[in-house]
Amino acid sequence: DADVTQTPRNRITKTGKRIMLECSQTKGHDRMYWYRQDPGLGLRLIYYSFDVKDINKGEISDGYSVSRQAQAKFSLSLESAIPNQTALYFCATSKGGGSDTQYFGPGTRLTVL
């Protein structure tokens, strides 16, 4: 079984709809992250959480919110989706400390029409 899972894997929605993307991990890591990836722009950090009670904004948090329901779960919400939020979204986890390697989920491809 995969260590980091994301649901759904693909989603098509309409402008103005509320969308939630979910991430779960079985690695026992405290740290979790949400990124989006757009062609030519690379990975950009949306939000990150270093433990259940810690939530931090990343580079591009506007239009997004997150919830850290448990150590293993970190959800990303788009309250009112817009077309420029069409992207590939990745969740990642890390254990903290030096050499803090991040491990990525398989991604969610979101299309907002």
Place this chain on the structure above:
Amino acid sequence: GQNIDQPTEMTATEGAIVQINCTYQTSGFNGLFWYQQHAGEAPTFLSYNVLDGLEEKGRFSSFLSRSKGYSYLLLKELQMKDSASYLCAVDRGSTLGRLYFGRGTQLTVWP
């Protein structure tokens, strides 16, 4: 902001050696990562450098010069399956584990 630069595209032939460069200008540095990403898939960890010098791991090696803000990923004995995007990412260190990614280098390996 943070500047992390790497070439957009590279091509090479099977069996060859290729070097992918990454330069960075960041306020703070606590290590540099290289990830491999096949089209439509998750990035996967390749290497981590925090001290100057070369780290070798099988066919892949990564080099770091902190004074020059420079790293490279060296891929030897290229195989078709090495065709992928290679991402350079810097840990600034102000908040350990928060990575800043370059835009990636798309490597195409030809037979």
